[in-house]
Amino acid sequence: MIKNINIEIKIIISIILFTTVILGFERYYMSDVVIKQFKESKKIKNNIxxxxxxPLVSLNLSFGLHDSTNEYLDLIAKQNSDVEYLELRDNNANLLYMHNKEDESSLSFVHSESDIVSRNIVDTVTKKQLGTIEIHFYDDDYRHIIKSNNKVTLTILFVTLVLLSIFILYIKQEFKLLKELSDKVLAYNPNKNNLTIEKLDREDEVGIINNAIFTMVEKIKDYAYKLDKANISLEKKVIRKSDQIAEQEEMILAQSKLATMGEMMSMIAHQWRQPLSTTTLLITNEKLKNMLAGKEESExxxxxxxxxxxxxxxxxTIDDFQTYFKPGKAKEEISVNSIIERVKGFIGAxxxxxxxxxxxxxxxDILVKTYANELVQVIMNIxxxxxxxxxxxxxQERKIWIKMQVxxxxxxxxxxxxxxxxxxxxxxxxxxxxxxxSKNGTGLGLYMAKMIIENHMSGELSVSNSQNGALFKITLPLNSKS
Known part of the structure; x- marks a missing residue:
């Protein structure tokens, strides 16, 4: 039940215990004050x-009335039970009267100065000293009060110390739980998931803090899981984007090379056309001369x-190469057979x-609307x-088959x-x-071919093994305008 006590009750208990301790010390202090007051009161009573x-003893001694004095003192000794011993002497220290109660228990007491009162007897008229009187008082009541007071004081102090010890042990236990909880939280590593805190069925502050941390860690685990999923998704997106950028860069590089080759082919075509034209013209002129001369066709x-x-x-061929390497991006409608004929023109030799x-x-008669030059590049590469x-x-027999299905x-x-x-x-x-x-292989030919077919022509390029050898399949949309 104690573990469910809230902080307010604990504070109240602390105040009560603190008050008890204060009262204990106050009791100890007040007992000393009471004893002093008792002793002072008894001293005043004895003096009275x-x-x-x-006065009466002085008067009797002045008139020599010794018998009256003794009777009076006997009466005083009997009426005052705390008078243990009473003695009267003259100026010459001669004993005139003595009263001593025969109480064995009193003999065991050691009298303090406050229990013995001695006075000189003086004649009130002549101021002459007549003798001395000494009275011893019992201190039993004093000692009884001291014992009772000390017993009560010790009881209160003992109870207070016991309660305080219990409270201290309880507080230490509570702080021990908080220390253990704190150590577990400080040692917690989200990556290792090493928190051993369990939900507690407690309604006090320790339970509230423990359960709050437990709930917080569960939320952290949930958020960490979602964050991991988001990171994985982001990594995949970054990888895909990086691949796309790399593909685009490869395509740009290839197109740049094609553009460069196109420029080179234009220069070569320009340089070759004149001598080819001149040579063709010379042959035509030579044949025309023979015809005009009426010569028959010879070897x-x-x-x-x-x-x-x-x-x-x-x-x-120069025209084909020049057209092929020109990086134009406009689609053209062309027959598949024409594409194959272009390829054969390039690699037939x-x-x-x-x-x-x-x-x-x-x-x-099968037409396809596509990038003709790039399709030629793909087939030629394969x-x-x-x-x-x-x-x-x-x-011994080297064969390649090109087939088409629609x-x-x-x-x-x-x-x-x-x-x-x-x-x-x-x-x-x-x-x-x-x-x-092993030689002259860049590893980019088929990669570029797949990129051209799938990314630029919305088609598909795949490879498998047949009974004879490798089988490449190109799938293109029929008259696609995409």
Whole structure:
């Protein structure tokens, strides 16, 4: 029950105990005052008795009435029970009267000065000294009062000390609980969740403080949990944003390179067009001269036709490269077959030199609205990787198949027979800077291809292994205007 007492009751108890202590000390002090007052009162009483006796004794001694004096003193001794001993002597110290009560108990007392009164007897007229009188008074009542007072005082002090000790022990226990609570709070680490405080069924201040801290810690745990979730979410957002920024930077870098290459191709085209035009004109003039001269077509003319065709192909190739590297962002509607033909124009020579057979199964009339140059870049990158894989595989028959299916989307598949990609790294092929090529591999080709298809064309680029080798699939919206 004590643990539920509130602070007001505790203060009241403290005041009561404090008052009791004060009263105890006051009792001790007052007992001493009472004893002094008692002794003073007894002394006054004894003096009054002596002063009452002296005039009559003096008168009797002046007239020599010794018998009357003795009778009077006997009467005084009998009437005053506290008179233990009474003695009367003349000037020559001769004993004239003595009264001594035969009380054995009184013999054990040691008289103090205040218990013995001695006076000179003087003639009131002549002022002549007639003798002396001495009276001894009992101190039993004095000693009884002292004993009683001391007993009461000691009892009060003992009870006060016991109550005070109990209160001090209780206060120490309460502060011990508060100290333990304080130590637990100071040792609390939110990261370790090491607080061992439990909710208490107490209504006093210790219980209120303990339960308030318990509630506060529970709220801290809840807020910490929410904060951790928010931090994790924020970290994910930051990572995603960082990846997006990195992708944008890669795209900008690639576009910058394309723009630079476009400028270079423009300069090369400008430098090559004049000699190509001049050479073509010379061949045309030579053939025209032969025609005007009426000469029949000879082997020489056939050679000139081949040279002219080659020069035309070089001119068209320069145009293709110039258009390809121009970083224009306007979409154009173009057939998929035209895209493949552009790709073949770029890498056809390499495929032939590498002895790679390219099989194309594409419908001519399928149109797609897209960034043609970037789509060419994607397909060309996949074909180049397939060619590298076929060369490393050293297959006797090197084949690449390009097929197309049309449903709600345009699905272009590119498959080789190089044996496929190791399953342990298949999921990494689109990661930036990941490459299986020992030389000349930057790890950005397929990464950029995926970014172009998925981020710029709203399509999808995936890879898997088929029975023959690696299989890349490009999915594009049909006539997408997005």
């Amino acid at each position: 008795l002596i002063n009452t006796i002296l 020489y003319d056939k050679i000139l036709d081949k040279i002219s065709s080659t020069l035309m192909y070089l001119s068209e 390499r495929l032939t030199m590498s002895k790679v057979e390219l099989n194309v199964d594409i419908e001519d 074909l180049n990787n397939a060619t590298d894989a076929l060369i490393e595989a050293r297959e 449903d709600k989307n345009i699905n272009i598949s590119i498959e080789d027979n190089a044996g496929g990609i190791d399953s342990s790294i298949l999921h990494k092929v689109f990661e930036p800077y990941f490459s299986t090529k």
